[in-house]
Amino acid sequence: MRDEDQGRAEEQQAWQTRREQIAANLAAVREDIATAARKAGRDPSDVTLIAVTKTYPASDVRVLAGLGVLDVGENRDQEAAPKAHATAGLGLRWHFIGQLQSNKASSVAGYADFVHSVDRARLIPALAKGAARYDKELTCLVQVDLGNAERMDDDSARGGAFPDRVPELADAIAAAPGLRLGGLMAVAPLGAEPGPAFERLYALAMRLRTAHPSATMISAGMSGDLGEAVAAGATHVRVGSAILGIRR
């Protein structure tokens, strides 16, 4: 009995410590976003924070939800699907931000509300089929290659369509039943200044908006470059390690 009580107390303590850690990191990230937004003459509330929870457990997703973060991002279906299942009912919006295979599109459509990484025409009918299967509307962003084909992390290539392919992919998404065109997404090129790359993304997004006025999302910026992204007009930043810690 004693041991059991003590075990429970320790668990409670660990949860409390983790919650405080995440809350402190989150406050700092929100402050950075607000500072960058104000400096750029933007309203901080125009920037949506997506917490990237890859490699971290569902319990952290629950902590984030308790702290008011309802937009969460994942980059691998195998990891995201069970995590979304384990946290169902919290009112979360799941953003799929990783390289996507057509054979995973249907699974992703089961839990995701946003897919940021559409960079090939072949994915579009696969996502539309998934949206129909779950009777939902899926918001899709075209991922743009801002000038590198390098790899990030271990297993996730950066991906993205070349800028000249954006219009045809955007048109195909907008025309697909069950899909809504959200806008554009990009990862800053490795080994280059992120600012100019994000400005190129912004210019592409403005051009896209003339053909698709409701495609207003610009998903750019991660822990290391969110200030540059917000300065260049990002509407959504995808932040993992600055909130949850360095991934191992």
Ligand SMILES: *Cc1c(COP(=O)(O)O)cnc(C)c1O
């Ligand atoms: C992991 C990841 C992020 C978050 O990266 P951090 O550096 O941990 O903030 C953002 N976007 C994509 C596409 C990712 O894979």
